[in-house]
Amino acid sequence: MSYISSGTNNIFKYPELADQTKASGIINTFEEKKMLAALVQDMTEEDRELFVKMYSDILGKKKSCKVLLQTYFGDVIDVYEDIVKLSFDGIGLDFIEGKKTAELIEKYGFPKDKVLFAGLVNGKNIWKNHYKKTLNVLKKLEDRGIQTVLSTSCSLQHVPYTLKHENKLSDEYLNYFAFAEEKLVELKELSGLAKCTDIEGDERFKANRQLFTGTRKCDNEAVKKRLAEVTEADYRRLHARSERQQLQKKEFALPKLPTTTIGSFPQTKDVKANRR
Numbered sequence: 001m002s003y004i005s006s007g008t009n010n011i012f013k014y015p016e017l018a019d020q021t022k023a024s025g026i027i028n029t030f031e032e033k034k035m036l037a038a039l040v041q042d043m044t045e046e047d048r049e050l051f052v053k054m055y056s057d058i059l060g061k062k063k064s065c066k067v068l069l070q071t072y073f074g075d076v077i078d079v080y081e082d083i084v085k086l087s088f089d090g091i092g093l094d095f096i097e098g099k100k101t102a103e104l105i106e107k108y109g110f111p112k113d114k115v116l117f118a119g120l121v122n123g124k125n126i127w128k129n130h131y132k133k134t135l136n137v138l139k140k141l142e143d144r145g146i147q148t149v150l151s152t153s154c155s156l157q158h159v160p161y162t163l164k165h166e167n168k169l170s171d172e173y174l175n176y177f178a179f180a181e182e183k184l185v186e187l188k189e190l191s192g193l194a195k196c197t198d199i200e201g202d203e204r205f206k207a208n209r210q211l212f213t214g215t216r217k218c219d220n221e222a223v224k225k226r227l228a229e230v231t232e233a234d235y236r237r238l239h240a241r242s243e244r245q246q247l248q249k250k251e252f253a254l255p256k257l258p259t260t261t262i263g264s265f266p267q268t269k270d271v272k273a274n275r276r
Helices: 016-025 034-040 045-059 080-085 101-108 131-144 178-197 201-214 221-228 241-252 269-273
Strands: 028-031 066-070 088-092 115-121 145-153
Touching: 045 066, 045 080, 066 115, 080 101, 088 101, 101 131, 115 131, 115 178, 131 145, 131 178, 131 201, 145 178, 178 201
Parallel strands: 028 066, 066 088, 088 115, 115 145
Antiparallel strands: none
16 A cells, blocks of 8 residues: 555545455455544544545545544544545444544434444553443444444554563452453453343453452552642653753763654664664
């Protein structure tokens, strides 16, 4: 897939991709690029018109290729009405950070001929899903006659891989955690519970409910004391940015253009040596 420079007369080369996927027998094409994260930000009328123009052209040439629009990190309040009118076969919406997502569906509806990929398992935090709350949302969607696929709110690349190797914490704490592998298990369990005729009697549901109805033994008086002593001054950095910049250059001695893993952590000489 290649990208053409931005502008009202240029678009992604998805029509070409649609022909390739059709020939290869691929059913679904997932349009999940960083650009789509912009849909959850404030959009101008010009932004909205560009989005509609671009995807109208793409979708007009999709032929038999199934196209899913996946959004994340918020709700698509500025463009929701346009999205549901376009001929996407599936639409992925974030129900976690998308605080208005459920409200948008309630107000404007959701097409019966499309599939909703409901992002109800948090893809960014490390905590277990509250099954009862998630199942209640799924039930409401089902009652509205919406074809729904349970999904994560975003890619699981933002969380640690698995709890299997966490051997320094007690089960008292680990019971509340869910990393990437565990979130996949949650998706499977929730899908099963959504079809279950006796949820209250299901051991998976009861175990999850116990976590959220019980008291978390995580009180730490030392931490409480430190939080109580926080003042406004603690939120202000002591040095100006220009001073911090010079200190960081001296401390880390990074090259002019340090490479990174996912754009977050500059690679020092020691890290580069270890990677070899």
